[in-house]
Amino acid sequence: MVPSDAVSGPSLATRLVEHVGRVLLGKGEVVSLAVTALLARGHLLVEDVPGVGKTTLARTLARSIGVGFRRIQFTSDLLPADVLGGSIYDPSTGALTFKPGPVFTPILLADEINRTTPRTQSALLEAMEERRVSIEGETRALEEPFFVVATQNPEEFHGTYPLPESQLDRFLLRVEIGYPPRDVERRLLGARRGADPVDSLAPIVTLPELLAAQSAVNEVRTEDLVLDYLHEIVCATRTTPLLELGASTRAALALERAVRAHALVSGRAYATPDDVKALAVPVLAHRVRVAGAGDGPRARGDAARVVRDVVAGVPVPV
Numbered sequence: 001m002v003p004s005d006a007v008s009g010p011s012l013a014t015r016l017v018e019h020v021g022r023v024l025l026g027k028g029e030v031v032s033l034a035v036t037a038l039l040a041r042g043h044l045l046v047e048d049v050p051g052v053g054k055t056t057l058a059r060t061l062a063r064s065i066g067v068g069f070r071r072i073q074f075t076s077d078l079l080p081a082d083v084l085g086g087s088i089y090d091p092s093t094g095a096l097t098f099k100p101g102p103v104f105t106p107i108l109l110a111d112e113i114n115r116t117t118p119r120t121q122s123a124l125l126e127a128m129e130e131r132r133v134s135i136e137g138e139t140r141a142l143e144e145p146f147f148v149v150a151t152q153n154p155e156e157f158h159g160t161y162p163l164p165e166s167q168l169d170r171f172l173l174r175v176e177i178g179y180p181p182r183d184v185e186r187r188l189l190g191a192r193r194g195a196d197p198v199d200s201l202a203p204i205v206t207l208p209e210l211l212a213a214q215s216a217v218n219e220v221r222t223e224d225l226v227l228d229y230l231h232e233i234v235c236a237t238r239t240t241p242l243l244e245l246g247a248s249t250r251a252a253l254a255l256e257r258a259v260r261a262h263a264l265v266s267g268r269a270y271a272t273p274d275d276v277k278a279l280a281v282p283v284l285a286h287r288v289r290v291a292g293a294g295d296g297p298r299a300r301g302d303a304a305r306v307v308r309d310v311v312a313g314v315p316v317p318v
Helices: 004-021 028-039 054-065 080-084 118-130 182-191 207-219 224-239 249-265 273-287 297-313
Strands: 044-047 069-073 085-090 095-100 107-111 132-135 138-141 147-152 173-175 243-245
Touching: 004 028, 004 054, 004 207, 004 249, 028 044, 028 054, 028 147, 028 173, 028 207, 028 249, 054 069, 054 107, 054 147, 080 085, 080 118, 118 132, 118 147, 173 273, 207 249, 224 249, 224 273, 224 297, 249 273, 273 297
Parallel strands: 044 147, 044 173, 069 107, 107 147
Antiparallel strands: 085 095, 132 138
């Protein structure tokens, strides 16, 4: 018998996708992937030009769940303590008091993360992996669900730093939002009258319901046939001459969990090969390296194309 959490998970995921989609119009696939990352207890990296809805996506998710939201604007002079917090002297007591940084929030928007130095970028590594931070010899837990939505502009933009592989690996999915469809953008021009649609959103799921849905991901059925297909794709990234670095075992595990979460978002308590095909590029492309390429956005675009071709070359089980 399928556990009750696994049955209720698809319903919650579908409601959440529909609710967020009311604000991020015309971007159903991006919204589905964002909810997939949230349910899989992963983090989301959005790479795109300014002004296409990256901040709106993070704020809408927070409003839909009814949890706290904070934003860090990453700049070249930002320090790790500006992210994590630290102890400050209280003259009234003569003692040091810990002041938590903005990382202590259920949903964090790390805006333009590649505009800060690698040292400050690394301040998020433990938080994203362990959902806790070690500061001044003490470990402090972060608030559930602790979901990071990081944005970065293409690296051709002036004053950016490439994210190291260790940082990229902390992101379950990497997506691009892109400009809205022409007709949707025209409707937005006529509908906006100074009011922010995010401000009028009411929560549609509670935090306990979300945590239950995240647990339900563990109960999604993944048959051996689907796992074999997923594994063949991962192995193919390691043998193609177009990639000098294929997907790691960690990447394979990330893809498997994302596939189960995507099944819930698609309204099912079982995974299919279509879930694997839908997630292969957003999960794997930022974790592989194209032979002879650099680390810029063009190289990542090439990586996405290679992974897409790899997927196309692996027979789909029937």
